[in-house]
Amino acid sequence: MKYLYYTVMMYMLLALGWWTVLLLRTHNELYNVKTDLVSIQFQNENSPGEISGSLSQELQSLTSAYHNKKLMILGESMVFGLSLVLGLSFIRKSYQNTLIASKNEQNFLLSVTHELKSPLAAIKLIGETFQKRHLSNEQSRQLQDNLCSETNRLESLINNILMASKVRRDFAIQMKSINVQPVIEKIIQNQLAMHPYVDLQFNTPGSCIAHVDQDAFSLIISNLIENAIKYSMPYPSIVMNAECKEGTLHVTIADNGIGIPVHERELIFRRFYRIGDENTRSTQGTGLGLYIVKSLVEAMKGKIIVRQNTPKGTIFEVTIKS
Ligand code: ADP
Numbered sequence: 001m002k003y004l005y006y007t008v009m010m011y012m013l014l015a016l017g018w019w020t021v022l023l024l025r026t027h028n029e030l031y032n033v034k035t036d037l038v039s040i041q042f043q044n045e046n047s048p049g050e051i052s053g054s055l056s057q058e059l060q061s062l063t064s065a066y067h068n069k070k071l072m073i074l075g076e077s078m079v080f081g082l083s084l085v086l087g088l089s090f091i092r093k094s095y096q097n098t099l100i101a102s103k104n105e106q107n108f109l110l111s112v113t114h115e116l117k118s119p120l121a122a123i124k125l126i127g128e129t130f131q132k133r134h135l136s137n138e139q140s141r142q143l144q145d146n147l148c149s150e151t152n153r154l155e156s157l158i159n160n161i162l163m164a165s166k167v168r169r170d171f172a173i174q175m176k177s178i179n180v181q182p183v184i185e186k187i188i189q190n191q192l193a194m195h196p197y198v199d200l201q202f203n204t205p206g207s208c209i210a211h212v213d214q215d216a217f218s219l220i221i222s223n224l225i226e227n228a229i230k231y232s233m234p235y236p237s238i239v240m241n242a243e244c245k246e247g248t249l250h251v252t253i254a255d256n257g258i259g260i261p262v263h264e265r266e267l268i269f270r271r272f273y274r275i276g277d278e279n280t281r282s283t284q285g286t287g288l289g290l291y292i293v294k295s296l297v298e299a300m301k302g303k304i305i306v307r308q309n310t311p312k313g314t315i316f317e318v319t320i321k322s
Pocket residue numbers: 227228231255257258259260268273274275276284285286287288289290291314
């Protein structure tokens with residue numbers, strides 16, 4: 001496709017160049033014929049003394065018309081060539097976007113089927129175990145914990161799908177001044193209850209009052225922490241900072257995970273986008289988390305950026321101005 005695009009573009013530009021040259025040649029020939037004709041006409045109609053003044057005037061006006069027309073031909077062919085290049089590039093970009101969107105939607109379907117199937121299979125198995133076997137207290141407690149964690153996974157997936165469709169339409173944000181420190185701490189507690197092996201450090205200089213939508217803010221932070229854990233296995237070490245200074249809330253979440261290649265750092269915020277191939281990928285996900293995060297941050301007139309952590313991993317940085 002890429003080669004076809006460049007071949008068509010080259011052919012059209014060469015054809016345009018060729019037609020421009022032909023047009024200029026014809027214009028040149030026409031000018032020569034006109035000047036010859038005018039000279040002959042003057043020689044026939046006037047006596048030798050009268051010729052030089054009015055002939056040179058006539059030739060001058062012919063020459064200036066010739067130059068104007070030449071400029072017009074060159075100008076028009078340049079504008080045409082430029083429009084051609086822009087038009088073809090636009091078509092190519094749209095085609096590429098359609099391909100990416102269709103690949104992402106296909107990936108999404110594959111991953112969502114998998115994401116729905118695996119907790120459902122686990123829940124079914126737990127139910128059957130409860131039905132068929134007599135369990136000790138310890139076993140039964142263990143299964144109940146698994147049940148809760150699988151149901152939470154399912155709930156979070158469904159919430160993400162619903163939220164992704166909500167943020168595409170008019171999502172009503174209700175901004176209020178709140179202390180975000182306890183909100184973040186509660187999310188961290190929940191995450192640590194689910195993933196007790198995570199090393200998570202939260203730094204904040206005491207209470208942090210910011211003007212945000214509490215639900216949207218919670219969803220942003222929990223999605224970013226979940227990702228930081230998911231992509232830093234098996235030993236996630238996460239450092240979070242939250243600061244409210246001069247009316248600006250600044251949160252960073254740094255992990256020690258697999259990192260994100262530079263050329264993917266814009267793409268990961270697209271709907272359904274996941275790095276790599278769905279058939280070979282080992283992590284679970286739908287490619288909706290960061291799309292929702294970015295949409296919510298922007299709905300609160302904030303910004304999110306992603307950069308490299310040292311020595312490895314990723315840092316997500318959210319800034320929201322009051
Ligand atoms: P997913 O459900 O796949 O996690 P997201 O929208 O949350 O979807 O993330 C999109 C992609 O960005 C992920 O598939 C992953 O490849 C990449 N990604 C997100 N967060 C991180 C992170 N902290 N470290 C490395 N890669 C990440």
